[in-house]
Amino acid sequence: MSEDQGVTDQGPKQVTGGEFDGWTHWPHDPFESRSGPFYYREEADGSVVSAFRAEPRHMNGGGFMHGGCLMTFADFALFAISTKELDGSHAVTLTLSGDFLDPAYAGQLMEARGEVTRAGGKTIFVRGLITGDGKPVFAFNGIIRKIRKG
């Protein structure tokens, strides 16, 4: 189980100022805040996009983005993409997988978009794509499971 993001009093907050002014993030998640922070917002068409700006601290020894950074962002995006289906419920990640398509570099705008391929009971299936300045970088799939109402 990877996340439990609907903790009472520690839920999502809107950001004020900066590049992601008006976007939402999770301020009470130590690893995520330190890795990102990552942000999400609902688009005009009802879909949810997640984003952050790549910095040198997100890179690996080869000078491109670390796979762990992409997977941390993908784990965040699983929950952002499922915002409507979660409807405030707590949930945990059962499984997460991803394909490394192309390198991403410092300075790029990283975005994650995707879709819930199945929800109904407590099990939510998600797939998504992370892009760097619009170019596909990482394709991911995950299953999250609601554990109780927040």
Added chain:
Amino acid sequence: MSEDQGVTDQGPKQVTGGEFDGWTHWPHDPFESRSGPFYYREEADGSVVSAFRAEPRHMNGGGFMHGGCLMTFADFALFAISTKELDGSHAVTLTLSGDFLDPAYAGQLMEARGEVTRAGGKTIFVRGLITGDGKPVFAFNGIIRKIRKG
């Protein structure tokens, strides 16, 4: 592609002092150093074990280890487990997937062990298991690919 850990002059270094005295790590990987750092060493039986000590900064908002932290450590472990097969070559991760079996907590000794299920050409298949104080926490699979001699 996620990693390229055999960069000349920026290769693995042995740690001196502390809990992981004598273990090896990658000091020139910004995201990994910041997430971990993570360490590995060869055991008496020739297998390679990776490890780090879980701290509050590795946790998520629910108080247990963030999935992204586990996946970052797993990505590190893919390369550690493949040390012999890589034989100094550069490599990148093609795909990484994992199942979240049980939560891990701050204070636990995190270890990753695994095996190369296939190597021969440039494509190396790895599977492994991360434990927290010896209990299974995360089962992972990955494929890495050698790109050139370091």
Added chain:
Amino acid sequence: MSEDQGVTDQGPKQVTGGEFDGWTHWPHDPFESRSGPFYYREEADGSVVSAFRAEPRHMNGGGFMHGGCLMTFADFALFAISTKELDGSHAVTLTLSGDFLDPAYAGQLMEARGEVTRAGGKTIFVRGLITGDGKPVFAFNGIIRKIRKG
């Protein structure tokens, strides 16, 4: 490695007659012919769709489509979706994964659509979705690798 579908003199053939009149299939693949056969064709928009009609012999003991049938069809679809990128080359599957979203039943029209998320060298990343009478049933991801020109 799972497939090698571009064998000389044993390549794809167009079907004449029946529900899939004008579609293409692989007549020289014993397991696939026996499981399916499965068919594909290029659509007006340039994308490739794969299809077959679900029959009782594709079902499991519970009366809905066997997971192995869906994965066999997905493995077929990986190559159909990559038709342009393969350009006649032989290829093998490195990895294939899939999420079982909802059951499919005998009588349904099964279709697989998808996209190449990355191609360039010899490694081709694909993701797709199988539907039964238009409803999502199975989401899959795979990596195939060209091995030589057919």
Added chain:
Amino acid sequence: MSEDQGVTDQGPKQVTGGEFDGWTHWPHDPFESRSGPFYYREEADGSVVSAFRAEPRHMNGGGFMHGGCLMTFADFALFAISTKELDGSHAVTLTLSGDFLDPAYAGQLMEARGEVTRAGGKTIFVRGLITGDGKPVFAFNGIIRKIRKG
């Protein structure tokens, strides 16, 4: 969802005669019977092994075993490996993934072995390895979920 193998009156049966005399199989699963049939038995150490003999009908157009055949056998093995944890319950596959390590050929004894990496509630995590005449051919992971008592 891929399987539901504990159907009343249609459960597992012991085979009499032939290479797999005394082994257990599922006689009421149309796709599986036609693909295999596949067999399993408990070993002296309490682990469960699944097996079948590779025939020309299991091969692809390249003359080695079709990926779909391996994944169908892996889906069977998920349930065989989980025999104790299922304890007669019905279950469905949520996700299944696998790496194609090396080709398998007609005439080989195919075996699948593995372990439950986590069980407790209704969600069972499994990983395993298929071998052909003892050589690793396919590494797989899956998650199954109990749906009700059979």
